[in-house]
Amino acid sequence: MDELTRIPVGGDRPYDVLVGRDLLAALPPLLAGAERAAVLHAPPLKAHADELAERLRAAGITPLTVPVPDAEAGKDIEVAADCWARLGAAGFTRTDAVVGVGGGAVTDLAGFVAACWLRGVRWVPVSTSLLGMVDAAVGGKTGVNTAAGKNLVGAFHPPAGVLCDLAMLDSLPAVDLTAGLAEVVKCGFIADPAILDLVESDPAAAVDPTGAVVRELVERAIRVKAEVVSGDLREAGRREILNYGHTLGHAIEKVEGYRWRHGHAISVGLVYAAGLARRAGRLDEPTAARHRTVLTTLGLPTSYRADAWPELLAAMRVDKKARGNRLRFVVLDGLAETGILDGPDDEVLFDAYAEVAA
Template sequence: MSRTIVRVGDDYDVVIGEDAWADLPGLVGERAERVLLVRAPSLPGPADAVRTALEAAGLEVVDAEVPDAERAKTADVAAGLWSLLGRRGFTRTDVVVGLGGGATTDLAGFVAATWLRGVPVVQVPTTLLGMVDAAVGGKTGINTPEGKNLVGAFHPPAGVLADLWTLRTLPRADLVAGLAEVIKCGFIADPRILELVEADPSAALDVDGPVLRELVERAVAVKAEVVSQDLRESSLREILNYGHTFGHAIEQVEAYTWRHGEAVSVGMVYVAELGAAAGVLDRGVVERHREVLRSVGLPTSYDGGSWEALLTAMRRDKKSRGSLLRFVVLESVARPTRLEGPTGAQLRSAFEAVRAQR
């Protein structure tokens, strides 16, 4: 199977292909002696393949199974990994490898960023969400009771290996949820993504077909282009948070029982409605959000937590400045902009629009 290489600035490569485990030692590098394999518990097949590839290259592999999903992203779990690194004598030339979904790669990146003030990390995402979003770009973080990803660091990986074979092991609900981040890239930067999904939504979910691979490659290319220009989210990179302010609020209010992609899907509809309420986005584009998201089975409405709880959560968003709420909105497809300080009436109007079933 051919490999596609997406270069992220001058820093590292994202390798996209199938049965690509043999590429992993090259991403780890020649100076390392030990690898901490941070992995989710439900991945025995990929874990064996990664371990075999690393040990064949003469590396000592220290296995570290962590809880699944968001339960991994806690200070207690991170502290346990720091302790393990200390006991096994990891130095600055040794490497952390994150194997799993977005939560696992977020945790692995954060531990690598903070051990000895920074050791290399190689990310091996096994979910669609991880491949197109969490593992690429160098954002790392853990959660606190006050919010998602409020503690973290920018720490670009030494490389990313996206082996498309692992997508065959995903539950369909997780594959669907991952498409939210792909579709987001279509709305903010690459309209061809939207056209591919709209032309054949079932092909977008076919892990053995060419459409999903093209969607992965296009979404990774969007993120690579953005983060190579703005690693630390000082300006341009904020567009990658399209739909995330309200989406993260849903996740927090629902105690992380919602999948990230499901919450972001509703978040994109919310921010499209907010853009319309503020007079910057045409209603036709708002309805296109609903149509394309629904076509692959993603939610477009939310009738759970109270508005007050959601607003409180949004005020903790990293894009906020003091008491000023800031959102990424669209002027049209592939034309993102910022909306600063929307009125209370606009915020509430968008909420009522996503609460109503349409």
């Protein structure tokens, strides 16, 4: 294990996010006292899950490896039900635990399985993607998708700890690494502009998983999220700012049947949110334009189908931030200055979309 960074997440049930390389040895101590641990993993990560299982066995914890469908296909209530059946058959009790090994979809599922089993057992996400490290694994949000939309069924269930093993990024497909950077860029706009400076000063270093820049970007993004969720676990207030770009982004994912990468959808959503704030008189033109520039520099998409607007508008109306018939958007009033745009006119919504329509 190389140099380890511990980033604390506060609240009623505090825990640490551990960032470093080759962190498998850090897992057993987080599960001390458990007799059994289910290791949920996507099929491509079987070897990694098996290695984790051996470390648990050596620590006196009986592992149960549970393969689940990869990516968003795994975030399904029937997949969760199958996991619960396996826990029941293995005799899992309140002192046992669940581990999620994979990207954000797998850790979301693992956390939801843990939150519901016996009304909540210990769990640990072992994040293997950039997106998972800076977003899904931190904050205690768990859930599955439904036909009505993404993440509409879930629970707030903080983990016992989070492992972000940077060595896993070395073999991550380049397109997935880049997609994860959309959430990092989001953190730059809402709270830590140094992230934007790092990307703009050396875009090549920002996509090199073996370098120091990626580690700094990961740690900075995690610190942003940790600071926000520490004071607002259940998204009753400030945590909403983490949804910057997500209202349209989640709508794109739904329209695409979750075939688009989350980061790609959020990238378009960020450009849309910036344009919306500019048209509403909330954000200056240079800061709005900087969204498209930074994201394009990384090779992320900034536009979507022009003919999709009616479907997107319908999907946005069931967004978690909506209140009754009014849409609410997280927007910027300036760099690292967030606010809420409540109930914008349909004309403003459409005109902002025209700017991102392909």
